[in-house]
Amino acid sequence: MGGNQDDNIVIGVNELDIIAGLLSGLLGAMGFGGGSILIIYLTNIASVEQVAAQGINLLFFIPCALVSVIYNLRKRLIKYKSALPIIAGAIPGLILGTFLVGRIETSLLRKLFGAFLVVSGLLILFRSKRQK
């Protein structure tokens, strides 16, 4: 980050931003939480506030996911029969989630996010073991 001094100046690019962007895109496309890497980077290193970091990650995810979806459509790896009911359920879920984001205290949200990272990390560990 670091582009807050002057609104007319393009945001200062630093090497860490580039690495974080590359890594997040890479891991995200591979299906294991590239988003959490970007949020960890933004909140812990670039000192962006938790909710703002989450917003940045949402935007960041869109072009990355587009690449992945187009690629996987051509490979016929996307299965609509499973995808559509999940999307249908997710819409009320996300409305509830955004409702909470607007009301929850930042420090609590950060802790919840941390807890979610720990649980996800453990799940990924178990999952990769089972794949072997």
Place this chain on the structure above:
Amino acid sequence: MKKHQLVLYGIAIGFINALFGAGGGIVAVPILKKSGLSQKEAQATSVSVILPLTIITAVIYFFQGNLMIKDSLIFLPFGFIGALVGSFVLNKSNNTVLQTAFALFMIWAGIRMII
């Protein structure tokens, strides 16, 4: 897995993805596998599930004033390149070493954020 079960899991996925601005995919992949998809299909389908949710969530964040569009821009081109490489790698290998390293990193970062 039955349709209504997928819808119920969907609620949780949408909720988590909106609350944390991330993480929907981590929940979606194992559920998609349970519904009978292969690892690669599950990973690919999970992205196609999270994409529309993320667009809707981002719009709501925008109206809540939680979207810093300018600050996001710098990450987009690099993320784009990373995603291109990642899609390619996903289809070439099943990288458990990278996955394990990433999982450990997440656990470490998560503990730091809780404390």
